[in-house]
Amino acid sequence: MRPVSIGGLAAGGDAAPLVIAEIGINHNGDLEHAKRMIESAHRAGAAMVKLQSFQPDSFMKSDLPYYDNIRRLSFSFEQHEELFSFAKKSGIALFSAAFDTATADFLDQMGAPAFKIASMDCNNIPLLRHVAKKGKPVILATGMAGMDEVNAAVHAIRGAGNTQLVLLHCVSDYPANIKQMNLNVMRTLAERFDLPVGLSDHSEGLHASFAAAAMGAALIERHFTMDRKMAKIFPFSDHAISIEPAELEELARYCRSIRAMQGSGEKSLTKNEADNRNNFRRGLFASRPLRAGETVTPEMLIALRPLRGLSVAEWDGVIGKKLAHNVNERDPITPADLA
Numbered sequence: 001m002r003p004v005s006i007g008g009l010a011a012g013g014d015a016a017p018l019v020i021a022e023i024g025i026n027h028n029g030d031l032e033h034a035k036r037m038i039e040s041a042h043r044a045g046a047a048m049v050k051l052q053s054f055q056p057d058s059f060m061k062s063d064l065p066y067y068d069n070i071r072r073l074s075f076s077f078e079q080h081e082e083l084f085s086f087a088k089k090s091g092i093a094l095f096s097a098a099f100d101t102a103t104a105d106f107l108d109q110m111g112a113p114a115f116k117i118a119s120m121d122c123n124n125i126p127l128l129r130h131v132a133k134k135g136k137p138v139i140l141a142t143g144m145a146g147m148d149e150v151n152a153a154v155h156a157i158r159g160a161g162n163t164q165l166v167l168l169h170c171v172s173d174y175p176a177n178i179k180q181m182n183l184n185v186m187r188t189l190a191e192r193f194d195l196p197v198g199l200s201d202h203s204e205g206l207h208a209s210f211a212a213a214a215m216g217a218a219l220i221e222r223h224f225t226m227d228r229k230m231a232k233i234f235p236f237s238d239h240a241i242s243i244e245p246a247e248l249e250e251l252a253r254y255c256r257s258i259r260a261m262q263g264s265g266e267k268s269l270t271k272n273e274a275d276n277r278n279n280f281r282r283g284l285f286a287s288r289p290l291r292a293g294e295t296v297t298p299e300m301l302i303a304l305r306p307l308r309g310l311s312v313a314e315w316d317g318v319i320g321k322k323l324a325h326n327v328n329e330r331d332p333i334t335p336a337d338l339a
Contacts, residue, residue: 001194003218004164006137007093007113009047011166011218012196017255018219021046021248025073026225028234033226034075035086040245041224042092045252049092050116050221053080053107054099059120069236077106084110101130108134117153119143119172119200125156132160139219140165141200142189143172154193166218167193170200175241181208183215190216202241209251213258220255224248283307283332284318290327295320301333308332 003013011018021041027034041049056071087094097116098104114137121127122145132138138157142150157165169185190197196218201209209220225242282303296318303312309332324339
């Protein structure tokens with residue numbers, strides 16, 4: 001499958017997994033705190049930073065018990081402009097999940113390098129088509145969706161003329177049980193749709209993210225917080241399931257190195273391995289003083305480090321041979337010692 005270019009960064013193929021730090025609503029409605037989070041994510045090595053951009057009345061009823069809390073965690077378009085400008089000056093790409101068409105239009109004007117579609121909108125065909133027609137990469141989370149719904153979503157995006165699509169496997173539990181992560185779904189999605197696939201990880205810790213990266217994930221998305229303890233103050237946010245700066249740094253470092261660690265798959269020796277063979281491998285040595293003319297038997301040999309003379313791997317070829325020379329006890333057996 002071909003990789004998708006997001007803001008000049010490759011997602012998929014042989015590229016290292018892109019690490020997305022999702023600020024989401026963990027800015028607590030505080031613009032300056034959001035800026036600090038962008039800076040922190042950049043220092044930690046995230047490839048991109050993501051927001052959640054919405055107008056509350058466009059996707060939820062006002063009589064829901066948590067409406068006011070969510071409304072307080074939304075930023076105006078003017079505040080978004082300030083954040084996009086700040087991220088650009090900071091040197092990190094900023095994009096967002098669009099929850100309605102007007103916000104998608106605004107994000108497009110802001111130069112967002114991609115659009116995220118949250119799991120809740122995986123079946124929102126009108127929004128999918130609207131975003132897809134922008135011609136920018138679409139990152140589609142598939143939490144809560146059956147394969148038929150994923151198929152319909154992919155069909156809608158491709159039908160709108162957009163082939164720049166990355167799918168995210170996602171388990172929409174908060175936190176997601178590590179035993180229910182079902183990471184092999186990434187392979188299923190990749191094979192079914194021939195698309196780059198990543199993970200939107202809501203589990204605790206970094207184990208699932210590490211495993212996904214090792215399995216070939218195109219990108220890893222994690223909710224990001226400056227301090228998980230903020231969950232006590234902002235219970236309607238995502239602080240509790242988020243990773244902190246030190247964890248983000250560890251994840252980013254791992255993802256940058258994973259493809260190099262995986263290598264080509266060809267069984268070959270490193271230069272140091274080749275150099276170390278003579279020191280770590282065993283050679284054949286005389287277990288007692290040996291006389292010329294004797295026939296070599298197993299009892300006459302001992303395998304010792306370091307490899308000098310004949311290797312222990314040549315054991316079978318040495319047994320039964322006659323000695324051409326005397327060999328002192330604990331001296332190596334060389335080809336010249338055999339008749």
